[in-house]
Amino acid sequence: MPKPPRDARQMAEIVAVQALSFLASQPERLARFLAETGIGPSTLRSAAADPQFLIGVLDFLLRDDEAVQAFAAASDLHPTTVAAARQALDDQPFENQPWERDVP
Secondary structure: OOOOOOOHHHHHHHHHHHHHHHHHOOHHHHHHHHHHHOOOHHHHHHHOOOHHHHHHHHHHHHOOHHHHHHHHHHHOOOHHHHHHHHHHHHOOOHHHOOOOOOOO
């Protein structure tokens, strides 16, 4: 039986968790990330369940082109997939979008 297709948000979460694993395998980058976020190594796993934290992981990675290229190569992804994942995590459902009232 084939697996059901995943939506863009689920795929983005997978990419973000892969990015976190990539950072964890790079001691210097991980140390910089932990210093910037203020998160300790002991709380890293529980923080990974928070979508806002995953956005932060991708934001951190996207600030460094070399890191994005290295992560994409290590994960067998196209580098633009990282930015697309970041966007997908930040997208709100249509019904939650703020509306501006038209002013005559």
